[in-house]
Amino acid sequence: MRASLAPHTLRHRLLLITAACLLTTFLGMTAVIVFGLPYGLLPGELHQQEHNALARLGAVADNKKTLLALWFNEWFGDLKLASQNPLLAAFSTAYSAAEQVPARDEPQMEQRRQEVIGWLQSIRQAYDHYDHLEVVTARVGAVILSTDESRAGAKMPLPLKNAEEIPIPGELAAFLVSEDDGKTAHLCLAVHLASPAATATPMALVFHIDTSILIDKLRDIPLLGASGEIQLVDMNQILLTPLRHPANGKPDTPLQTRLESKLAQYAAWGNDGTMQAEDSQGVPVLAAVRHIRILPDFGLGLVVKQDQAEVFAPIYQRVTTLATVAGAGALVLLLAIFFMARSLLKPLEGVAAAARRLQGGDLTARATATGQEQGEVQVLATAFNAMAEEVQNWNERLNAIVAERTAELQDRTGQLEALNAELESFNHTVSHDLRTPIRALAGFPDLLETHLGERLDDKGRQYLAAIRSAARRMSEITTGLLNFSRLGRVDLAMSDVDLAVLVSKVREDLAAMSEGRQVEWQVSELPVVKGDPLLLRIALTNLLSNALKFSRQTAAARIRVTAALDEDGAPTVTVSDNGTGFDMKYADRLFKMFSRLHPSETFEGTGIGLATVSRIVRRHGGRIWALSTPGAGASFSFTLAVAPRDAPHAVDVNRSTP
């Protein structure tokens, strides 16, 4: 079970792939639902919601713009109509006359004033939306008469006309003023009146409208949700209506706040459109902006906005619900797939388990065949079992053959070992037993020479010398054979051997051979190796003595001892000379017992030395070979196991040879 849940199992992969497919499908569907498809193939909900919200905001904005335009149209209509009333003309004439002669017709002037005030009061009462109506001087805005008696003599905060400008009869004007109480603002609409004479003070009729009327009308915003708001600004972005959601919670004082937002800026400047932007409080909103130009120099900016968070909340909610439902559905589906996969993959897992057992060496492992599986799994199990049966049969057959061959080899090895032991024993015995008679053979010529004394003629002496020489040679051969035999019997005493020290000792041993000769020794840096010091001394003695021997006919002999590492890191020691050398076609005979490539008359020897060296090297796990060019010298190389240079214990290379 644990193995079946490992990340690489089919079940795990199946679950992962299914989960990835579900996740991808869900994300893809959600993306399509929310963002739609490109090239207008399918509009996403986000776009749709945005489109709907902007359309709604635009409709509200258009409605309010139309309302405002109609109100202004109506108010200016009232104003223009009123400006043509004969009462005003009569008053204007009387006022002009009074200006010329102030004391004259004062009662008549007062009567005209009261008539106009009464008439303006009737307009005020009839229309209900004018706060007060008054006649002012056009240049400085001084109130000549007003429906609010307390304003007589007051001055408008803003002059209607700059001193440089000439008032034109019928010309309209509009401006906003804050009232003295600081809480209310008035929208003032004015029309310039015709003057009775060029010298008369130009007058204007002004209607004051409390801006709270606008506020009440504009706050009627049922379509805009909780965050919806309508803002009205003048062309300098001065706020006319208090914010529905003021930043500090306190309602704004009319005409005291400049609305610092892109929305207000574009609305005030003359844009009609829809925007995604931040409002004056930095909240992202969707908005429709409209500009209502009343007069060339007076216009209003209208901003109808709603927080994006509120607009898009249904989408976020829908996506959240969708994610929850899809997540739960995916979980159920994954569980179902898990159990289905378990049921479907069980036979396959049986095959896999059997394969693992087979791989582990259990050749009796077989896939369980319940007989219920159909199709590919059953075919796979049957094929696997047939293959396992075949493997098992082959294995058993091979084992039998191996056992048979092994037995034969063991038998032959035993025979060879016995034969070798007998040979070794024979060699040792012969060598050992021959030493005594040879020693006697070497000693008797001396006794015979002493015994015969002068009776021994030269011929006799010559024969005795020949016997002596032959005996010495036989002794050398038997000693060599005995040593060679011992090499196969003694155990190796392995230790660190400093080849540099060993070569130096051997050179000292062989000093007599080079007496009177010109021999150049070239010994390079040599390593510390692992080996039997005595055997290695024998091997090097043989190689160096051979080098001295075979170079003695060379006037300037040169013997070189070098070391290097082969590709396996094993040290390779080479002894080379510039002596007689040998023909490489006889190289395979070099390391055989009693094999000699040169006649004994030229170079003495027993033919045992190199065979001994070869046996020593082999016993150290190495190998030996030789290279030569006749007349140019020869080189002998052998390999050994390496040991660290700073070996802890010294090596006694002076131990006597066996």
Next chain:
Amino acid sequence: MSMKICHHSSWLLLFLVAALLLHLRPAAAGPAPLPPQESSAKDGKAVVFGTLPYSAPLGVISEVMRRDAILAKGLQAQGKKLVVQSFLKGHDMVPAMKQGDIDIAFVGDVPALMMASESDILIAGLVKLGSGGIVTRAQYAPLANLRGKRIGVPQGASVYFGLLLALEAAGMEETDVEVVFMEPNELLPALLDKKIEAMSIWPPILDAALHDHPELICPQRFMNASYVVLSRSFADRQPEAAALLLSAYLRAMRWMRDAPVNLLLAAGWTKARAEEFQPQPFASLKSICVTTEHDILAYATNPTIRHAEREESGQIYKLFTFLEKKGKLPASASWPRLRKSLDIHLLRGILSQPDKHLLNVYDYSLEN
């Protein structure tokens, strides 16, 4: 009145009357003066009037002025004649004014600012206060969806800078879209052929496009003004001629406001002139009338430049700083220079003497 004139049956009736009037030559009052001529040549006797026949509200006034017998007689009395020079867009008039080829012109706010930067002119009065807009298909609304798309616009026109403003409002720069400069009459065909995805244009092309092609919408509109602009040397050296032309302009507005039929008649002249100038269908009479009434006649009481416009709180200063910020003004442009060109006296002087300047006497009997 506007509500009445927009009524369907009233329009039909007025149209019939206008059609009749178009075919009946108005009775001439007195000897007919020389008719104005299309010419680019200027001599000492010619007063060259730059007009935009393909821009409905401005073209309407100039068409009425061309037929003003009072103007013609006045100029004739001064030994002068009116020469009308037609242009496709205001931007084309900027070099003409610089070279002294025209004396007076009706141009949009941006070309007027350009002229004030490069020539010594007087901006004497407001001719039109209307709105251009961006026309596109519904799929590109709101405007942010036009990112990377092609938008056609007449180069240097007010609507080009309206487009920049609208792009800024949508959080984009000019570089976020591909601006394609085209002549005004090329825009709608290109939009319908999908050679561009949107166009920035003025009425009545804008309204006609929306009316004739329901798949098109206008997601963004922007206000723009047009002004009557005089060469200062013309105003200084020929003040009487300048006064005659300004009077004719004020008279034309009053005449059209006097009766709906006058407006309709002027609309008919404008349509004929536009289609003669660019041989392709122009806007409908109704569209021309509505635009003219809304953009010109509503502000005709006092079209003078207000004193406040010479201050930094005015709309012209706002436009100037916007164009300066966008790097669209020549190096010679400066606010003091522009402010100096804003004249608040010339037109007001004429308005204050309506009888002297025959502002309320009409004679449009001139054959054209």
